[in-house]
Amino acid sequence: MNYQEIASTLKFYKNESEIVIPNEIFEDLKDNMKKGSHIPVAYSYYYVVNWLYRHCKYGNIDIDINKIKEILGYNKGTRTVNYIFDKDGLLDTMGYTETSKDFPLSWELDDLNNLEFNMLSEANKEDQAEHTKNMSRKYSIKRPIKAFNRYDDEVEDGTFHERDNTHLIPFEVFMYCMSNEKIGCTGFYLYSYIKMKNQHFQGKYTCPMDGLAEHIGIPSSTMKPFLSALRKHNLIEGIHNMDYFCFGADKNSRKANSYIANEIDLFSDEEVEFEKLRFISLKEHREIQEAKQKELDGERIHIDLEDLPF
Numbered sequence: 001m002n003y004q005e006i007a008s009t010l011k012f013y014k015n016e017s018e019i020v021i022p023n024e025i026f027e028d029l030k031d032n033m034k035k036g037s038h039i040p041v042a043y044s045y046y047y048v049v050n051w052l053y054r055h056c057k058y059g060n061i062d063i064d065i066n067k068i069k070e071i072l073g074y075n076k077g078t079r080t081v082n083y084i085f086d087k088d089g090l091l092d093t094m095g096y097t098e099t100s101k102d103f104p105l106s107w108e109l110d111d112l113n114n115l116e117f118n119m120l121s122e123a124n125k126e127d128q129a130e131h132t133k134n135m136s137r138k139y140s141i142k143r144p145i146k147a148f149n150r151y152d153d154e155v156e157d158g159t160f161h162e163r164d165n166t167h168l169i170p171f172e173v174f175m176y177c178m179s180n181e182k183i184g185c186t187g188f189y190l191y192s193y194i195k196m197k198n199q200h201f202q203g204k205y206t207c208p209m210d211g212l213a214e215h216i217g218i219p220s221s222t223m224k225p226f227l228s229a230l231r232k233h234n235l236i237e238g239i240h241n242m243d244y245f246c247f248g249a250d251k252n253s254r255k256a257n258s259y260i261a262n263e264i265d266l267f268s269d270e271e272v273e274f275e276k277l278r279f280i281s282l283k284e285h286r287e288i289q290e291a292k293q294k295e296l297d298g299e300r301i302h303i304d305l306e307d308l309p310f
Contacts, residue, residue, distance in 0.1 A: 026196070030217035032094050038081060048072075052141075100141055104119055234267055237262060239260070
């Protein structure tokens with residue numbers, strides 16, 4: 001699906017942009033999933049069901065697991081990822097979602113500015129019939145548990161109520177990523193992780209590429225093309241903290257790249273060239289180091305006459 005098709009299918013409005021996700025989801029998915037390539041799918045699915053629930057889309061639009069899979073870039077008949085979404089599947093057993101037949105029809109803020117939902121189960125029979133008339137008896141939705149109860153089952157401390165230790169990814173970013181087949185779930189997951197890390201490191205996250213792959217639970221060879229795609233479309237800015245790379249150089253002298261997750265107004269639909277780190281031979285590296293050492297030695301030897309004590 002392209003951007004407009006996704007927006008139309010979900011009846012997206014500008015005031016429905018915000019959704020926040022708990023930061024611990026990255027570690028939780030990595031610890032609970034054996035197949036690294038499916039981690040981004042689980043993250044993207046949890047993100048979108050949060051949005052669907054928060055903005056009361058169930059019962060107001062025609063949406064089911066097959067359409068969600070198509071939005072995520074999968075054929076609706078693909079079954080290899082169903083274990084993530086199924087009742088009592090991965091996200092259910094992790095305590096991130098629960099399968100339910102009840103869903104919110106609308107939302108409001110109470111006198112204390114707390115979010116409250118008006119649920120299907122609370123509606124009169126006529127309204128219930130109107131919102132479920134096109135649904136099969138087997139229809140169910142996912143309730144995002146972490147949005148309600150995060151640390152204490154008895155306290156509303158979830159991301160719908162408290163934003164501590166969360167990251168906010170505008171829904172426009174999600175739609176942009178899903179509409180670009182070179183970015184998709186994996187690129188969205190990678191962007192979201194870097195955006196989360198930017199919050200902790202004053203807007204710039206410095207990490208070796210292999211370390212970044214390890215942190216997100218995806219093989220480096222799988223991650224690199226998506227990191228490149230994010231940079232080509234200016235979702236991510238990469239900063240080289242050294243002038244060049246040499247395989248034979250002392251590893252202690254190497255400096256990791258820094259990454260900045262850009263806001264959506266800087267994204268580019270067309271691919272743009274970005275500066276790549278220059279690779280040089282060991283011979284060139286040694287020549288550069290020798291030249292630098294000679295320059296340094298010259299600075300030490302040079303003394304202005306006016307500085308002499310006689």
